[in-house]
Amino acid sequence: MVRDVTAELREIAERVVHLARKAGADDAEVQVSDGTELTAKVRLGEPELVQEAGSRGLGLRVFRDYRQAVTYTSDLRADSLERFAADTVALARLSEPDELHRLPDPADLATSFPELNLYDVDSEPLDAAEALARAVRGEKAALAHDQRVTNSEGGTYSRVLGAVALATSGGFVGSYRGSYSSLTVEPVCDDEGGKKRNGYWWTGSRFVAALEDPEAVGREAARRTVAQLGARKVDTCEVPVVFDPEAGRAIVGMVFSVANGSSFYRKSSYLIGREGSEIASELVTIEDDPLIARAPGSRPYDGDGLPTRKNVIVDGGVLRTVLCDTYTARKLGRASTGSAGRGTGSSPAPTTSNLFMRRGHRSRAEIVGKTERGLYVTSMMGFGFNAVTGDFSRGAAGFWIENGELGHPVSEVTISANFDDLLKRIDMVGDDLILRSSTSSPTFRVSRMMVAGR
Amino acid sequence: MTSDTFRAPFAPGGEYEVDAEVARRLLALALERGGDYADLYFEYRVSADYVLEEEKVKAVGRGITMGLGVRVLKGDATGYAYSEDLSFERMAHAARMAGQIAAGGGAAAPLAIQPVVLPDFYPVAQPSLLMPPEEKLVILRAADQGARGFDPRISKVEASLVEQVRELLVVTSDGHWAQDRQPLIRFGVRAVAEDGKKRQSGSSGGGGRLGLDYFEGENKSPAWHGREAARIAIAMLDAREAPAGEMEVVLGPADSGILLHEAVGHGLEADFNRKGTSNYSGQLGNKVASDLCTVVDDGTLPSSRGSINADDEGNPGQRNVLIENGTLVGYMHDRLSAKHFHVGASGNGRRQSFRYMPMPRMTNTALLPGPHSPEEIIQSVKRGVYARRFSGGQVNISNGDFVFSLTESYLIEDGKLTAPLKGVNLIGNGPDVLRHVTMLGNDYQLSDGIWTCGKEGQSVPVGVGTPSVKIDKITVGGTEK
Numbered sequence: 001m002v003r004d005v006t007a008e009l010r011e012i013a014e015r016v017v018h019l020a021r022k023a024g025a026d027d028a029e030v031q032v033s034d035g036t037e038l039t040a041k042v043r044l045g046e047p048e049l050v051q052e053a054g055s056r057g058l059g060l061r062v063f064r065d066y067r068q069a070v071t072y073t074s075d076l077r078a079d080s081l082e083r084f085a086a087d088t089v090a091l092a093r094l095s096e097p098d099e100l101h102r103l104p105d106p107a108d109l110a111t112s113f114p115e116l117n118l119y120d121v122d123s124e125p126l127d128a129a130e131a132l133a134r135a136v137r138g139e140k141a142a143l144a145h146d147q148r149v150t151n152s153e154g155g156t157y158s159r160v161l162g163a164v165a166l167a168t169s170g171g172f173v174g175s176y177r178g179s180y181s182s183l184t185v186e187p188v189c190d191d192e193g194g195k196k197r198n199g200y201w202w203t204g205s206r207f208v209a210a211l212e213d214p215e216a217v218g219r220e221a222a223r224r225t226v227a228q229l230g231a232r233k234v235d236t237c238e239v240p241v242v243f244d245p246e247a248g249r250a251i252v253g254m255v256f257s258v259a260n261g262s263s264f265y266r267k268s269s270y271l272i273g274r275e276g277s278e279i280a281s282e283l284v285t286i287e288d289d290p291l292i293a294r295a296p297g298s299r300p301y302d303g304d305g306l307p308t309r310k311n312v313i314v315d316g317g318v319l320r321t322v323l324c325d326t327y328t329a330r331k332l333g334r335a336s337t338g339s340a341g342r343g344t345g346s347s348p349a350p351t352t353s354n355l356f357m358r359r360g361h362r363s364r365a366e367i368v369g370k371t372e373r374g375l376y377v378t379s380m381m382g383f384g385f386n387a388v389t390g391d392f393s394r395g396a397a398g399f400w401i402e403n404g405e406l407g408h409p410v411s412e413v414t415i416s417a418n419f420d421d422l423l424k425r426i427d428m429v430g431d432d433l434i435l436r437s438s439t440s441s442p443t444f445r446v447s448r449m450m451v452a453g454r
Numbered sequence: 455m456t457s458d459t460f461r462a463p464f465a466p467g468g469e470y471e472v473d474a475e476v477a478r479r480l481l482a483l484a485l486e487r488g489g490d491y492a493d494l495y496f497e498y499r500v501s502a503d504y505v506l507e508e509e510k511v512k513a514v515g516r517g518i519t520m521g522l523g524v525r526v527l528k529g530d531a532t533g534y535a536y537s538e539d540l541s542f543e544r545m546a547h548a549a550r551m552a553g554q555i556a557a558g559g560g561a562a563a564p565l566a567i568q569p570v571v572l573p574d575f576y577p578v579a580q581p582s583l584l585m586p587p588e589e590k591l592v593i594l595r596a597a598d599q600g601a602r603g604f605d606p607r608i609s610k611v612e613a614s615l616v617e618q619v620r621e622l623l624v625v626t627s628d629g630h631w632a633q634d635r636q637p638l639i640r641f642g643v644r645a646v647a648e649d650g651k652k653r654q655s656g657s658s659g660g661g662g663r664l665g666l667d668y669f670e671g672e673n674k675s676p677a678w679h680g681r682e683a684a685r686i687a688i689a690m691l692d693a694r695e696a697p698a699g700e701m702e703v704v705l706g707p708a709d710s711g712i713l714l715h716e717a718v719g720h721g722l723e724a725d726f727n728r729k730g731t732s733n734y735s736g737q738l739g740n741k742v743a744s745d746l747c748t749v750v751d752d753g754t755l756p757s758s759r760g761s762i763n764a765d766d767e768g769n770p771g772q773r774n775v776l777i778e779n780g781t782l783v784g785y786m787h788d789r790l791s792a793k794h795f796h797v798g799a800s801g802n803g804r805r806q807s808f809r810y811m812p813m814p815r816m817t818n819t820a821l822l823p824g825p826h827s828p829e830e831i832i833q834s835v836k837r838g839v840y841a842r843r844f845s846g847g848q849v850n851i852s853n854g855d856f857v858f859s860l861t862e863s864y865l866i867e868d869g870k871l872t873a874p875l876k877g878v879n880l881i882g883n884g885p886d887v888l889r890h891v892t893m894l895g896n897d898y899q900l901s902d903g904i905w906t907c908g909k910e911g912q913s914v915p916v917g918v919g920t921p922s923v924k925i926d927k928i929t930v931g932g933t934e935k
Contacts, residue, residue, distance in 0.1 A: 043729065049811065051534040052551050057519075072517035074538040088516075094587045096510040128554065151730055188731045188852060195733050196852035231853070236699035236935060266507075267610045267646045267653065345517055382857035383846045384879040384931070388646065388655045393696075393879040393931040395848070395857035412855050414879050414931025416698065452698035452881075452931045 002124045002161055005034050006175040009165035012076065016060060017167050019085035025062040025092070027103050027169045028085075031303075032058045032076075033344040035162035040131035042139055043154035050128045059345035060088050066097040072345025100330045103170040103304075108336070110174065110307040113300040117293045119177040123159055123208040126181075131157040134214050138185040141218025146226045153186035153198060155218070159208075166342070172305030180296065181208045185221040191229050199225030204436065206294055224378075227399075231409035233453040234400055240374035241415055241449045242367055242401065245432060247377040248441030252357050254419065255286055256439075258387050259313050260339075260350040261328025270390035270420065271319060279319045280423035283360055283444075286314040288323060288339065290353030297354040297438030303342025308353065311337045317424075323350045356440040360429025364443045367428045369404040375451050376401050377415065390419035396451075413453040422446050460583055462498035462621040463520065463540065465633075470540040472496060474567045477625040480524070481564040484549040485627060489526035489533070489556040491789075492549075492564070493626040495766060496522050496540075497808040501618040502583060506594035509611075514587070523808035524548045528556040530790060534811045565629035572632060572763045572770055575754050576663035581637045582617045585666055590615050593641070593669060593676045600680025601645040607691070608684050610646035613676070615639065624768030632768035637663050638759065638915060640903060643679045647687035654693070656686025657843075657861070660902030662759045674902070686843065686862050689874050696863070696878035696932030702838035703880060703925045704831055704866065708899035709844050711918025714821050715907065716847040716856040717884035718742075718749060722776050722784075723802070723814040723909075724791035726851050733854040733885065734782065742782045743888030746824050749777040751786055753801050753817035759903030760818035760917035767803035767812050774800050777888075788814045806912040816907060818917030824894025828922040831893045833869035839930050840864045840871050841880070854884035857931075879931040887928055895922030 013030040020028035036054040040047070058081070061070045069092035073084050139155030158181070165175035182204030189197045201221035203212035243251060263269035271279060280286075290299045290308035302308050304326045312320050324332065325340030325348045341351025368376065381395035393416040399406040417425070430443030464472040477494055484492035498520045505513040519538070522545050526533040533555025535548040582590070597613040620636045642659030658679040662668060669675050673682075705713060718734075726732035734742065743749070753762045753771030762771040767789050776784050785795065788803035791814055804815035832840065840863060847858030857879050864871040900919035907916045 046529075047531045047555065049532045049534065050555050051532075051811070053534075053536045053548070053809070055521075055536070055538055055809065068513060070513060070515040072515075072519070074519045074521065091514050091516060094504075094514045094591065095512060098510060098512055101512075153729070153731055191853070194737070195854065196731055196735075198731065198850065198852035233929070238935065266612070267648070268655065270653070346515075347513060381848045381850065381855070381881075382859050382879050383848070384857070384859040384877060386655075386861075386877040388653055389876065391877045393859070393877065393933075395855065395879060395881045395931070397855070411853065412881055412883055412929065414698075414857070414881050414929060416696075416878070416931050416933045418933075450698050450931075450933045450935070452929050454700055454929075 004177065006163050006165060006177060009034055009163055010167060010173055010175050013165045013167035014173060016058065016081055016085055017169050019082055020060060020062050020089060021169055023086040023089040025064050025089045027063040029061045029168040030058065031164065031166045031342055031344045033162065033164045035160060037160050038126060038128065038131055039156065039158040040128055040135050041154050041156045042132055042135040044152055045136060045140065047132055048154055052128065057344045060085065061347060062088050062092050063101055064089060064092045066099050066101045067092045067095045068101045069095065070347050100327055103168055104306060104326045106170050109170065109172045109305050110301040113174060114291055116298045116300055118206055118298060120179045120207040123179045123181050126159055134183060137214035138183050138218040141215040142185050142187040142222040145219045145222035148189050148226050148229065149187045149222050150190045151188035153188060155185045157183045166305060168305055174301045174305060176300055179206050181205060181211060183211060183214055183217055185218045187222050187225040189225050189229055197225055197228040199228060206296060228409045231397065231411035233412045234410055234451060235454050236452050238448055238450050240371050240445055240447050242371060242374060242376045242443065242445045244376065244378050244443055245441050247380055248444055249439045250380055252286060252355060252441045253439045254385055256323065256352050256355055259319065259322045261322055261324035261332055262350055263387055264322055265328055265331040268387050270388060275319050277319065278317045280314055280317045281426040282317040283429045284314055284317050284423060284426050285312065285358040287312045287358065288352050288355045292354050295354045295435050297352065299353055302338045303340035303348035304336065306336055306338045308338045311339065325350045352439065354435060354438055356433060356435060357442060359431050359433040359442045362428050362430055364430050364432055367430055367443055367445050368401055368406060371401045371404060371445065374401045375410060376406055392417055392419045392422060413451050415449050415451055417449045422449065460500045460619050464496045464623060472623065477567060478564055480545055480549045481627045483546050484524055484526050484553045485564065486561045487553045487556040488561060489528050489553055491527040491627050493525050493624060493767065494522060495808050496623040497620065499618060499620045500583060501616065503614065503616045504590050504594060506598055506613045509598055511591050511594060521808040522548060524552040525811055526552040526555050531555050532811055536808050564627040567625060567629050567631045570630050570632040570768060572634060575761045575763055575771060576637065576757045578637045578665050580665045581619050582639050582665045583619055589666060596676035597643045597680040600677030601643060601684040604681045604684035605688050607647045607649050607688060608645050609648040613643045615641050622766065626768055630768045632764045634764040639664060639668055641679065643683040645683040645687045647691055649691050652691050654687050654690035656683045656690060658682035659904045662757045662903035663761055664757050693874045693876045695934040696875040697930055697934050698932040700927050700929050702835045703928050703930065704835060704838065704840045705920065705923040706842040707895060707897050707921050708901045708919060710841060710923060711819060711821065711901055711920040712844050712847045712858050714749060714920060715816060715819050715918050716849040716858055717882065717887050719816050719819045720849050720851050721854060721884055722786055724785035724787045724795060725814050727785055728791045728794045732851050737782050740782055741780050742885050743777050743780045744891045745780045746891055746894045747777055747780050747888055748822040750775050750822065751816050751819045755818050755900065755917065758818050758900060758917040759915045762817060765801045765803045766805040769799035769801050769803065771817065772801035786814045786816065788812050804914050806914060810912050813909065815909065815914050816916050818919065820919035823896050823898035823921040826893045826895050828895045828897050831895055831922050831924045832866060832871065834893065834924065835866045835869060838866045839875065840866050855881065856884055857881045880928055881931060882928045887925055890926050891923055892926045893924035897921050
């Protein structure tokens with residue numbers, strides 16, 4: 001049994017709120033987090049790393065005369081916290097007043113919390129030996145699946161148990177626990193010319209019973225790695241590009257990066273002024289839903305202490321809203337969407353919870369089958385996205401599609417288009433959405449992108 | 455804050471003073487299950503940040519983290535645990551947890567502890583953390599004014615300053631005791647330009663293991679960075695679609711070192727080579743680049759962001775030649791890989807913090823200068839791309855494919871820079887690209903201190919440097935055929 005420390009964290013958070021107020025803060029918010037991690041990594045059947053530790057941290061934000069300071073400490077001893085609170089209040093005088101630096105309206109705060117099942121008691125009993133054993137099983141299955149798997153970056157099993165509490169002088173107190181377990185297997189193959197091909201597959205869930213079998217993960221990792229053998233460039237051409245769910249979720253994440261209150265008020269989005277208009281093909285609906293039970297990104301309240309809710313960002317191609325926390329919503333003269341995320345030790349900012357493109361009705365096979373000639377992308381590399389202009393250019397790897405079938409593997413090419421065109425050119429959306437990570441996508445096709453190669 | 459000297463509590467005279475006896479007892483506990491080797495990594499880090507936005511200092515922040523990481527090695531296996539609580543009881547618990555990696559066997563006693571004599575590559579008279587905060591606000595405002603004064607089309611300016619002091623103490627079971635104090639500042643400005651419906655942004659920044667004296671250097675004043683961010687934003691307003699396909703590319707000096715960092719640097723970190731998963735595995739002594747190329751990783755450059763007096767395993771920072779006139783001559787090592795390759799420490803065992811085990815990492819990675827003038831390099835190109843500023847890069851170690859993203863680049867036509875180009879990626883293969891280096895400039899520069907390298911979830915500050923480089927064939931990921 002792992003002790004439930006949420007009550008203790010709430011007590012610390014409320015105490016530090018009180019200390020900050022006593023030191024002269026008009027208002028204060030405190031987040032305290034507590035976590036333990038166990039990571040076991042094996043390589044070629046032998047243990048490579050066992051890491052086990054617990055850690056705690058406290059973040060404080062104070063407001064004084066509309067000036068703010070944000071501080072962090074890992075020293076939670078009582079006398080240290082008293083000094084820390086006083087120092088933070090003193091620090092606030094350095095910033096300049098911003099009348100929007102104040103707590104949310106008390107009437108907007110969450111007062112009841114949905115039961116989201118974010119913590120799995122069954123993931124508690126794991127010890128290092130069992131974690132190593134699961135990692136070994138995953139890696140062994142990969143090595144056994146195909147003799148072309150000649151090496152390995154290893155198998156890694158990891159489990160995180162955490163608790164977090166937030167208290168504010170506005171009267172909010174909340175806390176919750178979360179768990180997450182995952183297994184990743186990374187096989188390596190030898191290719192021609194001394195090149196290696198690495199690949200990976202993974203399973204992850206808040207609930208240990210929902211994890212795929214280690215053997216299944218290992219076999220899929222091997223299949224994906226071996227499939228890359230002989231990857232080559234293609235000639236530079238403009239063709240349809242199919243994004244598989246792993247590559248597609250990166251695209252979905254980029255939509256959020258240009259559809260949030262922070263990018264809007266900082267003039268860092270090409271979508272400014274486009275709300276209510278078409279920004280994507282009518283096949284595209286993208287939503288953020290923090291209230292899905294057991295899902296990886298769910299949360300019962302947001303980083304400002306507001307209730308969380310489902311937000312449809314893009315509805316049938318039309319930009320409906322952008323995700324806001326309290327501050328960015330005020331900057332834009334609107335209401336928060338309940339999307340504040342908060343790292344312990346940083347200010348709240350708009351974040352996603354479970355962000356996904358809604359599933360379409362086509363099978364993946366159908367999407368590929370309807371593509372006479374094109375690129376099927378399984379992974380992307382690099383940072384080539386300019387949120388201000390929407391210019392998109394990233395490295396890509398995957399498979400060449402010829403006559404509606406996956407052909408030879410492709411690497412060392414880039415795919416480019418303006419993001420506005422990319423979203424509008426989505427002409428097929430798959431039915432294969434799975435909410436495995438906090439950002440997810442089904443397979444989808446963009447009718448035309450520039451593929452730069454030879 | 456009232457703790458006005460920012461000295462680590464584990465330092466002499468501190469609340470949790472760690473002396474040789476405490477260290478020896480902890481190491482003995484770590485090794486009691488039969489580990490081959492153990493080390494203790496004490497870290498104390500104070501950081502502060504200041505953000506200016508909309509002409510106001512909107513946020514002031516500070517963070518203090520402290521802890522102990524204990525590592526135990528048994529063969530190639532690592533046991534790792536950490537504690538933020540430096541009471542002996544909690545430290546002893548971490549030591550025992552880490553020691554569990556060794557299942558049985560005789561306990562080895564730690565050797566007598568001797569201090570390691572370290573160089574000082576970044577003497578800082580006054581860490582910026584100890585300077586009055588008001589001076590930092592003046593710096594942010596100067597940057598804001600520099601950017602806004604550059605052109606009326608500048609509509610948004612953000613400036614930030616992050617300062618940090620990190621104290622570390624490494625004690626090893628083979629008897630080393632190494633202490634270092636690592637100051638670091640990083641300054642950045644971002645400007646948005648708007649002209650009718652067009653909007654663009656530009657960034658500039660710098661820093662290093664310096665105090666506020668950083669800003670006294672040439673092209674390093676806050677106002678200069680402000681103007682530079684504005685200049686890029688304005689220049690990019692006229693940017694046009696970049697070309698697509700293989701062509702000649704000229705990389706400007708300094709920041710293009712990212713290409714080196716991605717294309718060869720990571721592949722020469724010896725953990726990948728120890729495991730045989732890098733495309734440079736087994737290539738020592740082989741030709742891996744054109745004769746023009748000599749690549750070094752140098753942790754000893756004065757005050758550079760990537761420099762280290764001691765690495766995070768307690769070994770002195772060093773200058774290591776990796777590629778000499780095109781031939782691969784060495785890797786970068788941590789303790790595990792150095793043992794595997796039967797070589798000495800290279801000063802590359804680094805970690806993000808006490809919560810992570812060390813790995814081979816780069817410090818400041820540089821391509822040494824060549825014989826050509828930058829002008830003749832550009833003049834030699836009929837049609838290609840000139841790359842000046844970058845937002846970052848990424849590599850796949852196994853197959854050597856890497857990308858890096860250009861944020862300021864120009865078309866080269868008939869030997870002259872012509873139109874600015876929209877943001878574009880270059881993609882190449884490490885060993886291929888270095889074989890296609892056909893000209894190397896005499897204009898070597900070290901990048902200003904802005905780069906952070908990520909590997910397996912750990913970030914460390916690094917430097918890069920190059921002269922102008924001509925690559926006669928690399929894929930440019932534009933949209934114009």
